[in-house]
Amino acid sequence: MRLEIKDLSCRRGDLLVLAGVNFSLNPGAALILRGPNGAGKTTLLRCLAGLDRPVSGSISMPDEASVYSGHQDGLKAQMSVAENLRFWARIFGQTDISAAIEAFDLAPLTDRLAANLSAGQKRRLGLARLVLTARPIWFLDEPTVSLDAENTARFSEIIRRHLATGGMAVMATHIDLGLPESQSLDISTFKPDPAAEANPFLDGEF
Amino acid sequence: MWTLFRRDVILGFRSGGGFGLSLAFFLIVAMFVPFGVGPDTGVLGLIAPGILWIGALLSCLLSLDRIFQLDYEDGSLDLLATAPLPLEGLVAAKALAHWLVTGLPLTLAAPALGFLLSLPGPGYVWITLSLLVGTPALSFLGAFGAALTVGLKRGGLLLSLLVLPLYIPTLIFGAQSVVRKTEGLENTAAFAILAAITLLTVAITPFAAAAALRVNLK
Numbered sequence: 001m002r003l004e005i006k007d008l009s010c011r012r013g014d015l016l017v018l019a020g021v022n023f024s025l026n027p028g029a030a031l032i033l034r035g036p037n038g039a040g041k042t043t044l045l046r047c048l049a050g051l052d053r054p055v056s057g058s059i060s061m062p063d064e065a066s067v068y069s070g071h072q073d074g075l076k077a078q079m080s081v082a083e084n085l086r087f088w089a090r091i092f093g094q095t096d097i098s099a100a101i102e103a104f105d106l107a108p109l110t111d112r113l114a115a116n117l118s119a120g121q122k123r124r125l126g127l128a129r130l131v132l133t134a135r136p137i138w139f140l141d142e143p144t145v146s147l148d149a150e151n152t153a154r155f156s157e158i159i160r161r162h163l164a165t166g167g168m169a170v171m172a173t174h175i176d177l178g179l180p181e182s183q184s185l186d187i188s189t190f191k192p193d194p195a196a197e198a199n200p201f202l203d204g205e206f
Numbered sequence: 207m208w209t210l211f212r213r214d215v216i217l218g219f220r221s222g223g224g225f226g227l228s229l230a231f232f233l234i235v236a237m238f239v240p241f242g243v244g245p246d247t248g249v250l251g252l253i254a255p256g257i258l259w260i261g262a263l264l265s266c267l268l269s270l271d272r273i274f275q276l277d278y279e280d281g282s283l284d285l286l287a288t289a290p291l292p293l294e295g296l297v298a299a300k301a302l303a304h305w306l307v308t309g310l311p312l313t314l315a316a317p318a319l320g321f322l323l324s325l326p327g328p329g330y331v332w333i334t335l336s337l338l339v340g341t342p343a344l345s346f347l348g349a350f351g352a353a354l355t356v357g358l359k360r361g362g363l364l365l366s367l368l369v370l371p372l373y374i375p376t377l378i379f380g381a382q383s384v385v386r387k388t389e390g391l392e393n394t395a396a397f398a399i400l401a402a403i404t405l406l407t408v409a410i411t412p413f414a415a416a417a418a419l420r421v422n423l424k
Binding site: 050051053064067074077079087090 | 209210213216217220221223277280281282284285286287288289291423424
């Protein structure tokens with residue numbers, strides 16, 4: 001099992017943001033995406049997760065192996081922490097939520113409504129979803145936003161454990177999580193040639 | 207799919223869900239008509255089937271944008287789209303949950319409101335039957351409209367304009383299958399066409415809505 005990206009171009013809305021992205025990832029490795037705001041980190045991650053169709057190029061990975069975590073946590077405010085987790089577990093065909101609760105120290109919060117959580121607690125609940133999907137490839141967009149130092153360390157430990165069991169992670173983050181075996185990729189080097197701006201009328205969209 | 211259906215039904219009945227809103231709106235429409243039209247039971251009985259159907263349709267319209275918009279705003283829709291669940295199944299589960307939270311309560315409330323509007327005798331059975339058979343079409347057509355407008359901020363106006371013409375056949379045959387019975391006529395044809403519209407809608411719209419979602423999630 002391997003994640004391999006060849007000559008990938010991605011579009012955000014009508015704008016071609018990235019062109020010629022190449023990288024590959026082996027089990028147990030992590031890739032940190034770097035680049036200034038607007039470089040296309042989110043665009044690339046959404047494209048990898050299958051939320052955007054690539055303009056050209058190929059993404060090869062096993063089917064149903066990846067899980068995506070974006071800027072928003074996808075929580076329902078009117079449901080409790082345990083209900084939110086149980087919902088996502090069932091959607092991904094899992095039944096056990098105790099590992100995810102334990103990993104992010106959510107046990108004291110299980111009966112609380114998601115509406116009454118702090119921003120950091122919401123983020124932890126959102127990230128706990130990754131653990132319970134039991135999928136090997138994680139696409140993470142700014143996962144540590146609103147986490148305090150203690151929970152950032154906890155999260156980094158979870159990623160390390162995930163990688164140690166043969167998982168992979170591609171993440172956009174500005175802080176150093178101290179991961180072994182992590183490569184770093186500067187997204188801003190994949191700026192498309194402005195003259196080659198894709199014409200939607202020519203590449204078969206209509 | 208079952209999981210998603212259950213979650214949407216639970217959310218619909220909890221605070222902020224669509225359940226109370228639609229039912230209250232339906233009540234208000236049906237209760238205001240006698241004040242506006244006057245208490246003449248003959249006139250009221252004549253227009254009751256139409257009023258009940260229009261009320262049900264508008265109440266349904268009121269909660270349509272919740273089908274996808276709430277999930278879109280909190281990021282769940284992105285996550286669901288990457289989950290091992292076909293988008294067509296997602297649409298069907300959400301439309302069915304919408305029907306259970308709005309269409310079914312409206313159907314059950316209709317006979318009581320029919321009494322307020324002095325609906326003629328045979329009308330009670332048929333308003334319930336026609337709403338039971340017709341309201342799923344409203345939810346599924348609405349899910350299609352909601353999928354088309356999901357990325358738009360305050361797309362409610364566009365959603366209503368898109369969906370209303372699609373609702374017209376259901377309204378005509380739904381109301382006719384009651385009106386004809388209250389006039390002592392045969393209603394088999396109208397009722398059969400109403401059922402046919404619902405079946406066709408349930409079969410087709412999940413695919414159309416899933417295609418619309420794929421475009422809109424980009």
